[in-house]
Amino acid sequence: MPVTVGLIVDALIALGGEAHYNDIADYIVATSPPPFPANPAASVRARLQERCSDYEAYEGQQDLFESERKSGVWRFRSWTPSPPVTAMPVHEDGAGYKAQEGALVLKLHYTRERDPKLVSKFKAGLNDPNCEACGFNFKEAYGDLGAGYIEAHHKRLVASLTEGSTTRLSDLAALCPNCHRIIHKNYPMSVEELKQILHAPNGYAGYIADAKTTRTTWKQAVLNAIERVTSGKPNHEFSRQQLINTELVTIIAEVAAKGESPAQTMSRVLQELRSTGAIDFVDGKGCYRTK
Ligand SMILES: [Zn+2]
Ligand SMILES: [Zn+2]
Numbered sequence: 001m002p003v004t005v006g007l008i009v010d011a012l013i014a015l016g017g018e019a020h021y022n023d024i025a026d027y028i029v030a031t032s033p034p035p036f037p038a039n040p041a042a043s044v045r046a047r048l049q050e051r052c053s054d055y056e057a058y059e060g061q062q063d064l065f066e067s068e069r070k071s072g073v074w075r076f077r078s079w080t081p082s083p084p085v086t087a088m089p090v091h092e093d094g095a096g097y098k099a100q101e102g103a104l105v106l107k108l109h110y111t112r113e114r115d116p117k118l119v120s121k122f123k124a125g126l127n128d129p130n131c132e133a134c135g136f137n138f139k140e141a142y143g144d145l146g147a148g149y150i151e152a153h154h155k156r157l158v159a160s161l162t163e164g165s166t167t168r169l170s171d172l173a174a175l176c177p178n179c180h181r182i183i184h185k186n187y188p189m190s191v192e193e194l195k196q197i198l199h200a201p202n203g204y205a206g207y208i209a210d211a212k213t214t215r216t217t218w219k220q221a222v223l224n225a226i227e228r229v230t231s232g233k234p235n236h237e238f239s240r241q242q243l244i245n246t247e248l249v250t251i252i253a254e255v256a257a258k259g260e261s262p263a264q265t266m267s268r269v270l271q272e273l274r275s276t277g278a279i280d281f282v283d284g285k286g287c288y289r290t291k
Contacts, residue, residue: 002037002043003025003028003036003037003040003043003044003047004047005047005051005064007028007032008024008028008044008047008048008065009064009107010031011024011027011028011031012024012065012074012075012076013107013110013184014027014031014181014184014185015027017075017076017110017114018073018074018075019073019074019075020072020073020074021041021044021045021048021072021074022041022072024044024048024074025040025041025043025044028040028044048065048067048074051063051064051065052064052065052066052067052077054066054067054069063077064076064077064107065077076107076110076111109154109184109187110184112154112167113152113153113154113167113172115167118152118167118169118172119152119172121169122152122169122172122174123148123150123152125169126148126150126174128147128148129148129150129174130174131150131174131175131176131179132173132174132175132179132191132195133175133176133179133183133191133194133195133198134176134178134179134194134195134198136176136178136179138150138176150174150175150176151174151175151176151177151180152172152173152174152175153172153173153174153175153180153183153191154167154171154172155171155172155173155190155191156171173191175191179191179194179198182194214255217254217255218251218255218265218266218269219269219272219273221250221251221254221255222243222251222266222269222270222273223273223278224254225243225247225250225251226238226243226279226288226290228247229242229243229246229247230290235289236289236290236291237282237287237288237289238287238288238289238290239286239287239288240266240267240270240286240287240288241286243266243270244263244266248262248263248266251266270288274288277291278290278291279291
């Protein structure tokens with residue numbers, strides 16, 4: 001596939017934010033589907049220069065990268081704390097991020113959490129921190145060589161940041177580099193989700209299987225609730241709001257839900273029920289009918 005700016009952003013993030021263009025090209029060739037241009041490294045260098053205002057090849061779009069002349073080593077252009085963050089649309093589950101947009105979102109995310117002042121303040125408040133996802137402790141593993149080492153991860157989705165919003169210390173999580181990479185690679189994954197995955201008895205596969213079971217339980221609980229609110233109603237009609245007002249507490253108790261946003265989960269289950277034909281829209285405004 002052609003060498004895109006998005007691929008370069010991904011590669012730079014994976015390579016720690018700074019890399020020689022040859023290494024960026026090697027990474028892209030190792031992680032993306034072929035075919036590649038005849039000279040991937042030259043393509044990478046051309047894309048980098050097109051997005052770097054220090055070069056004649058600069059095309060005037062977002063000024064993303066910078067490099068010491070002749071070094072061949074490239075990094076993201078330094079973060080200046082004041083540029084407005086353009087609010088991007090919030091997608092329900094993040095799956096809707098298109099590759100390019102996702103790459104730019106990640107770039108914003110990445111530059112935010114590398115703000116040196118903020119990060120040193122954050123680290124100053126920690127004492128021998130454990131990774132918040134896997135529990136790894138650098139002091140335990142490396143002794144004084146690793147004492148105090150940890151990375152700062154910005155927990156809020158860039159999509160949720162509004163123009164001019166500032167990063168608070170509580171927006172940051174302490175992560176080991178492995179967990180940090182995995183979270184970026186699967187952006188927008190939350191720290192909490194990675195933690196659950198790492199602690200799932202059967203690893204990621206077990207976590208996914210459990211999530212499916214949980215959804216089935218939710219489905220059953222919502223079906224039970226629908227049954228209760230429509231019983232004795234000849235037209236079999238009910239509304240989403242009615243379920244939230246009168247049944248959500250019961251549903252939550254039935255599924256022993258914790259952590260998730262129950263009203264949203266219920267809406268998702270209603271969508272699933274509608275796609276399987278178990279219920280129908282009456283008016284498209286949250287009113288349904290059972291069959
Ligand atoms: Zn970790
Ligand atoms: Zn991060």
